[in-house]
Amino acid sequence: MLNPDSVGRTFYGAEPVSVTQSEIDSFAAVVGELNPVVAPPTFSIRITLAQSQQLLSDPSVGLDWSRLVHGDQKFEIHRPIVAGDQLTCSSTIENYKVAAGNEIVTVRSDLHAGSELVVSTWSTLVVRA
Amino acid sequence: MVDSGGASMIEVGTKLTERIFWIDRALLKQYADASGDQNPIHQDEAFAKSVGLPDVIAHGMLTMALVAKFVTDWSGGSASMKEFSGRFTKPVIVPAGAQVDLTVNGIVVEVDEQTVRLELTATSNGIKVLGMSKALTFYS
Known part of the structure; x- marks a missing residue:
């Protein structure tokens, strides 16, 4: 079970993530887009899911990632991600509840380039009972 | 008065042309590597x-990536998306050797001077796999 004290806590990724054109190209190719100028709208998940998983695997949080299912996803895109962006990820557990034994956790992740907020994402994750 | 075009040309209730994306195991591997x-x-x-699980299932985020493509091909490219959300209601099941459909539809529910809000649905094999899905995009 999740430690209730971790709700509202913000975890900061240690290192900025560098975005390369080849990563954008690979992601865009999956949906049939060639020679992309900017990253596709959902590209940020590549950064936020891995980073928030790492951050929230902190033993003080207590989430069981092995039984996790993706429930909902939301993006607020302030500007498209482009090659050369150096993005830092911060993740906050915004909401937590238990329903029918399942734990339902909403994690907000913000990607900043310096002080500029580029993308905010909300992932609702369900830890199955 | 000269019409500036863009979002003001779009009417609430406009339906986007249905589009079918095909998903197979190779695409799942490609998405796994890219994401x-x-x-x-x-x-x-x-x-x-x-x-x-009944079989291999597609990444929920692959479904959203394809639905985003559906939206931005209509609205003016990847840079046009401002907000995008959805709920994974059922998994997209991808048996070996099969190509399964992701059938995507959308309707305009709100129009502003610069932006359009869409409600979106995606089904696979007739089953709804993405619900409560909305997008807010610039339109050009």
């Missing part, structure tokens, strides 16, 4: 079945 999500439920049939 970094190497969860075996999206690639390994024996593993997927061992955790109670």
Whole structure:
């Protein structure tokens, strides 16, 4: 079970993530887009899911990632991600509840380039009972 | 008065032309490599079945990536998307050797001077796989 004290806590990724054109190209190719100028709208998940998983695997949080299912996803895109962006990820557990034994956790992740907020994402994750 | 075009030309209730994307195991592998999500439920049939799934399932975020493509091909490219959300209601099941459909539809529900809000649906094999899905885009 999740430690209730971790709700509202913000975890900061240690290192900025560098975005390369080849990563954008690979992601865009999956949906049939060639020679992309900017990253596709959902590209940020590549950064936020891995980073928030790492951050929230902190033993003080207590989430069981092995039984996790993706429930909902939301993006607020302030500007498209482009090659050369150096993005830092911060993740906050915004909401937590238990329903029918399942734990339902909403994690907000913000990607900043310096002080500029580029993308905010909300992932609702369900830890199955 | 000169019409500036863009979003003001679009009417609430406009339906986007339905589009079908085809998903197979090779696309799941390609998405796993591109996204970094190497969860075996999206690639390994024996593993997927061992955790109670009927077969390999597609990444929910692959579904959203394809629905985003549907939206931005209509609205003016990847840079046009401002907000995008959805709920994974049922998994997209991808048997070995099969191509399964992701059938996407959308309708305009709100129009502003610069932006359009859409409600979106996606089904696979007739089953709704993405619900409560909305997008807010610039339109050009």
